[in-house]
Amino acid sequence: MNVYAPPRPPPxxxxxxxxxxxxxxxxxxxGATQWRGKLLHIHVAPSASYEMEELQEAECVAGRGIIxxxxxxxxxxxxxxxxxxxxxxxxxxxxxxxxxNDPPLQDGPITLEPRDHRRNLTVVGVPLNHLxxxxxxxxxxxxxxxxxxxxxxxxxxxxxLPLFLPLYNRSGLNCGIxxxxxxxxxxxxxxxxx
Amino acid sequence: MTARLIMKLRVEKMRxxxxxxxxxxxxxxxxxxxxxxxxxxxxDLRMPDGxxxxxxxxxxxxxxxxxEIAIKREAAGRGGSIWSHENIREGSEVHISAPRNNLPLSAxxxxxxxxxxxxxxxxxxxMARTLKRWGxxxxxxxxxxxASAAPLLAELRDICGPSLQCWFSGSGPRxxxxxxxxxxxxxxxxxCGPQRLLDAVQSALSEWPEDQVHGEVFQMTVDENFKPEPxxxxxxxxxxxxxxxxxxxxxxxxxxxxxxMPSSCEMGxxxxxxxxxxxxxxxxxxxxxxxxxxxxxxxLCVSRARVSVTLDL
Numbered sequence: 001m002n003v004y005a006p007p008r009p010p011p012x013x014x015x016x017x018x019x020x021x022x023x024x025x026x027x028x029x030x031g032a033t034q035w036r037g038k039l040l041h042i043h044v045a046p047s048a049s050y051e052m053e054e055l056q057e058a059e060c061v062a063g064r065g066i067i068x069x070x071x072x073x074x075x076x077x078x079x080x081x082x083x084x085x086x087x088x089x090x091x092x093x094x095x096x097x098x099x100x101n102d103p104p105l106q107d108g109p110i111t112l113e114p115r116d117h118r119r120n121l122t123v124v125g126v127p128l129n130h131l132x133x134x135x136x137x138x139x140x141x142x143x144x145x146x147x148x149x150x151x152x153x154x155x156x157x158x159x160x161l162p163l164f165l166p167l168y169n170r171s172g173l174n175c176g177i178x179x180x181x182x183x184x185x186x187x188x189x190x191x192x193x194x
Numbered sequence: 195m196t197a198r199l200i201m202k203l204r205v206e207k208m209r210x211x212x213x214x215x216x217x218x219x220x221x222x223x224x225x226x227x228x229x230x231x232x233x234x235x236x237x238d239l240r241m242p243d244g245x246x247x248x249x250x251x252x253x254x255x256x257x258x259x260x261x262e263i264a265i266k267r268e269a270a271g272r273g274g275s276i277w278s279h280e281n282i283r284e285g286s287e288v289h290i291s292a293p294r295n296n297l298p299l300s301a302x303x304x305x306x307x308x309x310x311x312x313x314x315x316x317x318x319x320x321m322a323r324t325l326k327r328w329g330x331x332x333x334x335x336x337x338x339x340x341a342s343a344a345p346l347l348a349e350l351r352d353i354c355g356p357s358l359q360c361w362f363s364g365s366g367p368r369x370x371x372x373x374x375x376x377x378x379x380x381x382x383x384x385x386c387g388p389q390r391l392l393d394a395v396q397s398a399l400s401e402w403p404e405d406q407v408h409g410e411v412f413q414m415t416v417d418e419n420f421k422p423e424p425x426x427x428x429x430x431x432x433x434x435x436x437x438x439x440x441x442x443x444x445x446x447x448x449x450x451x452x453x454x455m456p457s458s459c460e461m462g463x464x465x466x467x468x469x470x471x472x473x474x475x476x477x478x479x480x481x482x483x484x485x486x487x488x489x490x491x492x493x494l495c496v497s498r499a500r501v502s503v504t505l506d507l
Contacts, residue, residue, distance in 0.1 A: 003242075047200075154197050157197040
């Protein structure tokens with residue numbers, strides 16, 4: 001069965017390095033080097049509020065997003081304000097910390113499965129908070145870090161979990177796609193020169 | 195306003211419980227456990243053309259492996275049930291939201307009277323399961339034309355035993371609200387069925403406190419005398435003012451102005467588009483808010499205002 005998609009223009013994307021955060025960071029040296037990470041999971045949602053679906057590989061389209069995802073389809077929950085949302089990433093390390101209740105902000109550990117956090121890519125060994133204004137490679141695809149992701153109340157409501165505070169400052173990275181291509185589970189992730 | 199996850203579920207089993215009511219079991223193809231729910235809850239079924247319909251869950255709230263719903267073919271309805279009857283088969287994929295409960299079962303009572311009319315049995319069947327588990331005293335009055343036209347009768351007999359009292363109008367007396375008995379401070383009454391059943395019971399129990407008489411009707415009341423008037427809505431956070439013309443809802447106008455608002459039934463029965471307000475004389479018109487919340491909450495899909503209203507947005 002097809003997902004109903006009301007006729008609506010696709011979301012307006014801000015070029016990642018034109019976003020105020022990306023713009024400033026891209027003009028400054030710094031950030032983390034000497035790391036090498038890995039792509040653990042790829043998820044897309046066909047429309048706003050729909051459960052995420054896991055893919056083994058996915059096609060990333062520059063300026064648009066991941067084929068099959070709500071932002072590519074123009075069926076997401078988004079404000080008309082242009083933003084960086086072609087691809088979103090989150091660190092497996094942040095999910096692990098939640099499952100240890102670290103820091104102990106909640107009554108107990110929170111299990112946030114990769115299929116539930118609503119970011120597209122779950123990665124390990126990638127210092128996402130240092131990649132604003134940086135270019136990096138996932139397989140053959142080149143991404144540009146535009147801004148830090150920010151936890152939203154919508155996710156709390158959708159999952160019925162108190163996620164807002166524990167995801168604060170480790171909610172992931174919103175990226176633009178510089179070079180289109182296919183990404184696959186297990187792809188290496190590396191920093192590129194500016 | 196709460197967002198709810200939408201899942202692609204699979205129809206595991208399906209059968210006709212009466213000639214015009216389909217009873218189906220839905221499972222998640224990947225997850226062993228579905229989101230939790232309690233008796234009285236409903237889910238949204240989303241059709242491929244964007245229409246959304248609410249169906250009460252009639253299965254066992256303690257069994258998280260599946261949801262059960264029953265859909266009556268309503269020839270004179272808005273078309274949702276006909277779509278379901280014509281398109282859903284065993285093995286079909288259906289798009290179902292996580293459950294929401296607008297008719298929660300109070301645990302405070304000592305005795306419970308459940309009154310169902312026809313397909314209105316669905317939430318009350320799950321309540322009967324829960325009450326039995328809680329070890330509470332209850333009676334379920336079931337109104338239908340005949341045994342063969344009464345959905346889920348076999349399950350009910352199995353669960354309720356002597357607590358089930360059937361009122362089949364084709365072969366015996368109609369339900370008389372006198373059967374509820376005198377007022378008791380520990381008795382809770384739940385009604386689900388057509389508007390006239392709800393009206394009859396509520397008027398018979400007009401002396402009872404509101405928090406002991408609970409009703410649900412999944413059908414908008416058509417008030418032919420209501421003439422929508424334009425009014426002005428102010429958004430408290432930004433001071434923005436919008437004119438709501440007579441032929442548009444508050445929800446429409448907010449969406450036209452780029453507010454992303456959740457909604458579901460858009461006829462004042464599901465509760466998805468609940469919103470706070472600060473001042474203004476609100477004409478509520480919905481079927482879901484209890485009067486205790488009407489002072490400062492409204493439903494954007496059907497509620498209107500006299501002259502102006504300030505929204506907590």
